Amino acid sequence: MKNIVRSVKGTRDFYPDEMARRAWLVEKLKAASEAFGYQRYEGPCLETIDLYAAKSGEELVKEQAFVFEDRGGDPITLRPELTPTLARMVASQQNELVFPLRWWAFGPFWRYERPQKGRTREFYQWNIDLIGSDSVQADAELLAVAANFLSLVGLRADMVQILINDRRLMDRKLTEIGIGTQTKPELLKLIDRIDKQPADIWEKNVTDLGLSAGQVDAIKVLLANTDLWQESEELSQVFEYVRALGVGEYIRYEPKIIRGLDYYTGLVFEAHETKGDFRAILGGGHYANLVADVGGQPLPGVGFAMGDVVVMLVLEAYGLLPSNLSYPGTVFVTVFDEKMLVESIKLTKELRESGFNVILAEPDKLGKQFKLADRLGVKFALVLGPDEFANGTVTVKDLRSFEQRSILRTEIGSIF
């Protein structure tokens, strides 16, 4: 490479094609959100470190947030997640807002991590939450939003599954096995990682927590039991409701799903590509108290987050990313020669008045102009040459089908 100043590690440049794909993604998740009555909101990208300090002990903030001093010397954080911002926004308007809230957001986030596939330092995330309800109905609704989104972008249930579990159920089962309250949080984290660690190392880690051989075996049996959900009234209802919502085939019980975040208290879920080649596409769950750490009345809710990186990789792998997004409604007007230039300019004006987006070429060989139009990805190219001008017509060529026809210039607005 030449001496071009480098971009910041872990950031991405969005050239028009990629920007069009991101806009397409936003369009889809917006549609999925709004179909269930969710409203868009946004918070600042810059926050004080105090907002996150409330969640002390979280590695996310301590080790993975970008923190720097502003010119006044105050510590500023580039937001690594949206939940604390959401909590603040809800807490400070708690008496005016109409609950339950149905809110969604899409924006950039930053985490100082080692970049690799599906993980960058600057990424975009869709956050969606239903706040102020503790019901199973709310849990099922969020699962349905996620499933509807997957369906909207063309990911079928055989490609992506939403794996669900319930922390209350797991807590109960661990108690039955005789696991103490102090051991549970660490053990749950290990369960969450069981598929990432070699079996012997995992077993050693569990034993190190003080579990007996009999308890380790009992946990293995537990984690292999995909019918365990039947022992949970809530999960049984979730399955009933998501079937009624028409997305039952996307939802599957998986006892290994725990989620790393501490604040989940009930339902937890992750969407995974079924062949297992990717990180989780989205993840979320039910929390008992959103605003506890920032002051305010306790508020339960359920929500999930989806990063832009993994879902786009999955969509690409399945060939589901739409092409030719750059110039969807644009027509390309060729310029036959210098003499026809002014008349061609007038044609572009007429087209724009009819509501078209128009690109005007510069005089050149027609072949070159058509090639340019083709490479730009526009669908229609127009020719206004001496013959057309004499007849009061324009030649319209569909660059995809190679068909072309002659139409009256006075009817230009109604032809496409």
Next chain:
RNA sequence: GUGCCUGUAGCUCAAUGGCAGAGUGCUUCACUGUGGCUGAAGAUGUUGAGGGUUCGACCCCCUUCAGGCACCCCA
């Protein structure tokens, strides 16, 4: 933050210490009113960067940057 792998033309990759190449793409022409085909010609590199070893380095060594894989964490 830990361990390992990779980095050569716009892109995908060759060249195992001895003249930096191919495919594809790109430009021009065949084609004086038409882009996907065909044929012909042409252009393109500080081999990621910096240093070292050597008569000689894409190749070996060191440093650094970037990407990837597994941890960690999570979207």
